[in-house]
Amino acid sequence: MDRDPAAPAHVPVLVEETLERLAPGRGGLYADCTVGLGGHAEALLDRFPDARLLGIDRDPEALARSAERLARFGGRVRLARGEFSRLDEVLDRELGPSSGTGSAAARLAGVLADLGVSSLQLDTPERGFSFRFDAPLDMRMGGGELTAAEIVNHYPEDELERIFREYGEERQSKRLARAVVEARRAAPISTTAELKELIDRVKRVERRKRGREGRVDPATRVFQALRIEVNQELEGLGGFLDQAVRSLETEGRLVVISYHSLEDRIVKHRLREMDRGEVDRVTGRPLAETRLIEVLTKKPVRPSDEEVAFNPRSRSARLRAARRI
Secondary structure (H helix, E strand, O other): OOOOOOOOOOOOOOHHHHHHHHOHHHOEEEEEOOOOOOHHHHHHHHHOOOEEEEEEEOOHHHHHHHHHHHHHHHHHEEEEEOOHHHHHHHHHHHHOOOOOOOOOOOOEEEEEEEOOOOHHHHHOHHHOOOOOOOOEOOOOOOOOOOOHHHHHHHOOHHHHHHHHHHHHOOOOHHHHHHHHHHHHHHOOOOEHHHHHHHHHHHHOOOOOOOHHHOOOOOOHHHHHHHHHHHHOOOOOHHHHHHHHHHHEEEEEEEEEEEOOHHHHHHHHHHHHHHHHOOEOOOOOOEOHHHOOEEEOOOOOEOOOHHHHHHOHHHHHOEEEEEEEO
16 A cells, blocks of 8 residues: 655664564454554564454554554454553453453453653644644644643642653752743743753753753653643553553463653553562562463663664663463
């Protein structure tokens, strides 16, 4: 199928590493819970003819693009709009309720979640995710009501400071929050360019010089923090991991790719807890019979130097995987 030359290019990260740990050669139904533009899904369906796929995404535009990309696989693929944090609901709606459980138990051979912002969202100027373009401050992944402009122009200073500090891990969160509040008194901050200019001014960074933050643009952390708040990206991550593990059949695989330490920390600790199992209150020892998974990645899998050179956006990716036992 011919592709629109103006469409955002999509290069999926850690494809070989993902497929190796999903082990789709076994066949069965796999759920890509952030199908995006369909890169991982296409690789899986193309190489493993016995695998079927349910692709889920909160972004209707991404679903439309992935439908075009995956059309050649016919009935082997099904797409559904939904949030990964509500995986049980999506599976029950698309596949029918699990018999007698009321949950989506043991129906999937594998689950994949490639977290964070997609190429489509980053490279579509009017979505307002990137300061590379002058665009309205939006940042909504799935058409919710809250926008980045509303946060910047209406949140109290202490809330802005918290968001910048917690979600952006921004060292100058207090100064930036104060500067935002002072600036919006004169006029609303409505565009990515206006916010970027304010951040640069606060940090005294010239456009051609990045100072102590090296390759990372000074605005990156603030934009990340706003995106996470707009889309509530961290709120449902722990719950998603629980639902994903419950949905797996025995020997089913879970693969999660994250892009910053906040996401990766949640994934690491929750998988570790499910690998350890419940702890006996008297002895303090793990109860082996309550273990749900075996963690397959003691350390996160990172992209190779070759992949980073080819696809610079992959440089912060971290992959963790587990097997249902």
